Amino acid sequence: MSTYALTDSWTMTRRELAHWARQPVQLLVGLVFPVMLLLMFGYLVGGGRGVTGDYLDYLVPGMLALTMAFGLEGTLLAVTQDLNKGVIDRFRSMPMTNGAVLVGRSIADMLQSALGLAVLIGVAYALGWRAHGSPGGFLGAVGLLLFFRFAMLWIGIHLAMVAGKPELVTAVQILVWPVGFLSNAFATPETMPGWLGTVVEWNPMSHTATAVRDLFGAPGGAPGHTWAAIVWPLALLAVFFPLAVRRFGRLSK
Amino acid sequence: MADPAITVEGVRKKYGGKGGKVALDGLDLQVTRGTVHGVLGPNGAGKTTLVRILSTLLRPDAGRVEVAGRDVLTHAREVRFRIGLLGQHAALDEELGGRQNLEMFGRLYHLGTRHARVRADELLERFGLAGTGRKPVKQYSGGMRRRLDLAASLISEPEVLFLDEPTTGLDPRGRAEVWDSVRSLVGGGTTVLLTTQYLEEADQLADRIAVVDGGRVIADGTADQLKSLTGADRIDVTLRDADQLGAAVALLPVPEDAVTVDADRRLLSAPVTDRMTALSSVVRALEETGIEAEDIALRRPTLDEVFLHLTGDERASDPRVKEAV
Ligand SMILES: Nc1ncnc2c1ncn2[C@@H]1O[C@H](COP(=O)(O)OP(=O)(O)OP(=O)(O)O)[C@@H](O)[C@H]1O
Ligand SMILES: [Mg+2]
Numbered sequence: 001m002s003t004y005a006l007t008d009s010w011t012m013t014r015r016e017l018a019h020w021a022r023q024p025v026q027l028l029v030g031l032v033f034p035v036m037l038l039l040m041f042g043y044l045v046g047g048g049r050g051v052t053g054d055y056l057d058y059l060v061p062g063m064l065a066l067t068m069a070f071g072l073e074g075t076l077l078a079v080t081q082d083l084n085k086g087v088i089d090r091f092r093s094m095p096m097t098n099g100a101v102l103v104g105r106s107i108a109d110m111l112q113s114a115l116g117l118a119v120l121i122g123v124a125y126a127l128g129w130r131a132h133g134s135p136g137g138f139l140g141a142v143g144l145l146l147f148f149r150f151a152m153l154w155i156g157i158h159l160a161m162v163a164g165k166p167e168l169v170t171a172v173q174i175l176v177w178p179v180g181f182l183s184n185a186f187a188t189p190e191t192m193p194g195w196l197g198t199v200v201e202w203n204p205m206s207h208t209a210t211a212v213r214d215l216f217g218a219p220g221g222a223p224g225h226t227w228a229a230i231v232w233p234l235a236l237l238a239v240f241f242p243l244a245v246r247r248f249g250r251l252s253k
Numbered sequence: 254m255a256d257p258a259i260t261v262e263g264v265r266k267k268y269g270g271k272g273g274k275v276a277l278d279g280l281d282l283q284v285t286r287g288t289v290h291g292v293l294g295p296n297g298a299g300k301t302t303l304v305r306i307l308s309t310l311l312r313p314d315a316g317r318v319e320v321a322g323r324d325v326l327t328h329a330r331e332v333r334f335r336i337g338l339l340g341q342h343a344a345l346d347e348e349l350g351g352r353q354n355l356e357m358f359g360r361l362y363h364l365g366t367r368h369a370r371v372r373a374d375e376l377l378e379r380f381g382l383a384g385t386g387r388k389p390v391k392q393y394s395g396g397m398r399r400r401l402d403l404a405a406s407l408i409s410e411p412e413v414l415f416l417d418e419p420t421t422g423l424d425p426r427g428r429a430e431v432w433d434s435v436r437s438l439v440g441g442g443t444t445v446l447l448t449t450q451y452l453e454e455a456d457q458l459a460d461r462i463a464v465v466d467g468g469r470v471i472a473d474g475t476a477d478q479l480k481s482l483t484g485a486d487r488i489d490v491t492l493r494d495a496d497q498l499g500a501a502v503a504l505l506p507v508p509e510d511a512v513t514v515d516a517d518r519r520l521l522s523a524p525v526t527d528r529m530t531a532l533s534s535v536v537r538a539l540e541e542t543g544i545e546a547e548d549i550a551l552r553r554p555t556l557d558e559v560f561l562h563l564t565g566d567e568r569a570s571d572p573r574v575k576e577a578v
Contacts, residue, residue, distance in 0.1 A: 004363055007360070007363070008361060011357060011360045011361055014357075015346065015349070015357055018348075018349055018353060019348050019349075022348050022349070022389065023348070085346075085347070086340065086342045086343050086344040086345065087344050087345055087346045087347075088344075089310055089338070089340055089344045090338065090340075090344035090345070090358065090405065091361070092309070092310050093308045093309060093310060093333060093336065093338040093344075094333055094358065094361050094362060095330050095333040095334045095361075095362065095363070096361040100361075
């Protein structure tokens with residue numbers, strides 16, 4: 001890492017922000033999509049199998065976690081497109097810090113996800129949803145969600161480099177859906193057939209959702225689950241962060 | 254050669270592992286500081302592969318590569334500070350405007366924000382892009398894009414500049430502009446390695462020309478040296494009637510398979526050793542057989558012919574190839 005690691009990363013972050021400014025609609029669609037899912041599951045599908053208490057209280061943390069999980073798709077797509085663009089050759093032929101491209105991507109994606117959380121929480125609030133926990137608990141929940149998103153980010157970067165071509169990305173993207181839905185986002189695992197319930201309980205996203213429910217004082221939360229919501233993303237990061245960084249280094253050779 | 258700007262020794266590169274495609278097969282090249290070296294070769298000769306290795310984008314499987322006095326493998330970063338690259342395909346951020354692109358690259362060369370901005374304006378002005386404003390590059394014409402790409406490769410005032418087919422797809426004016434830029438750069442001491450499919454371009458710009466085929470340099474020298482490589486001067490005979498081309502081939506003082514036939518231009522061309530004897534014998538033979546000629550000329554070989562001669566004789570004797578090149 002050179003002394004320019006920071007400036008280079010900032011330059012690459014500015015590039016992503018400039019893309020937003022150029023394509024505000026794209027950013028907007030990304031923010032509206034989770035809201036749509038929330039409305040759909042909250043009102044159209046509704047019900048909340050096995051949930052005691054207010055379904056919205058149960059659903060909102062699930063939707064927040066799901067939004068973070070689906071962020072993986074955005075990262076995957078953006079990195080794949082970037083790697084297939086000619087400009088990456090220019091970056092590689094320049095003396096910039098290796099990896100600044102990835103740092104720029106991470107910061108932009110995390111910003112977008114934070115914005116996505118804010119919008120979703122705002123809409124939920126307008127629908128009458130309230131967090132029942134402490135302000136500290138609220139911040140903790142947001143932190144856990146973003147941490148989970150950070151793990152998804154590096155899985156996304158790694159998968160993008162493994163898949164390589166935009167055609168393969170679609171295939172990988174489709175796999176994100178079952179993983180997102182095979183969770184406790186909409187219903188409790190107790191209502192599901194045995195094997196399915198087990199899968200759902202093991203899903204890292206379920207742990208984050210459960211911990212967030214606990215911190216929001218919502219049904220379906222389990223005290224002490226915060227650890228699981230820290231350990232799981234940490235484990236994923238321990239695997240995918242080095243893999244992604246190594247792979248990116250290898251690409252430039 | 255004292256203190257070369259580029260040294261390539263026995264470089265090999267194979268794509269796709271075992272049984273893959275050999276792109277470079279023991280390529281050697283030296284480029285003197287402050288000169289323009291043309292790299293001429295047919296499609297698939299390995300020109301782009303060579304440029305990508307020189308600009309640290311690709312690792313060679315074997316061999317030694319030095320650019321600006323530094324090894325590209327062990328001192329890639331130092332090399333990157335000293336080179337500029339204009340790849341075969343545009344290397345620009347298509348979403349952003351021209352100025353945004355240049356400023357971003359300037360900052361990545363660590364020019365500092367203010368200097369990067371000044372440099373961007375300077376280059377936009379110089380390449381006739383000052384009026385493009387915020388228009389994203391994806392809305393540029395091919396020529397504008399190429400000029401911006403060239404501007405981007407010059408941001409850091411590189412010691413060594415790589416241009417991979419810089420004028421492919423440009424109109425004559427755009428081509429002339431790029432040529433002028435290259436000439437003025439060399440005046441300033443920059444070393445340029447330029448690949449091209451246009452023999453005229455190599456002839457116009459390059460001090461020396463390396464002809465590459467099958468991943469090796471098969472000839473290297475000045476345009477004049479290369480022209481004398483094919484040896485002979487040539488005689489061109491243009492007939493009035495294309496139907497008589499076949500009959501006229503036999504009249505030329507060389508074996509029939511050495512004659513190039515261009516039916517569209519009703520032209521026969523052949524190498525000759527003794528200019529005057531050849532000329533008078535052809536004139537006499539035409540008179541005797543009553544085949545009417547529109548024009549007869551003696552000339553030095555063109556680079557096209559040198560090129561075709563060097564990259565495969567069987568193709569040189571096929572008139573259709575000449576049209577395709
Ligand atoms: N990424 C790649 N994977 C596999 N083979 C490749 C790859 N890039 C190039 N090749 C092969 O290597 C050989 C040399 O290609 P290269 O692009 O260097 O040629 P070139 O001289 O630049 O051709 P052109 O004039 O068409 O640009 C070709 O046979 C090509 O098919
Ligand atoms: Mg090429």
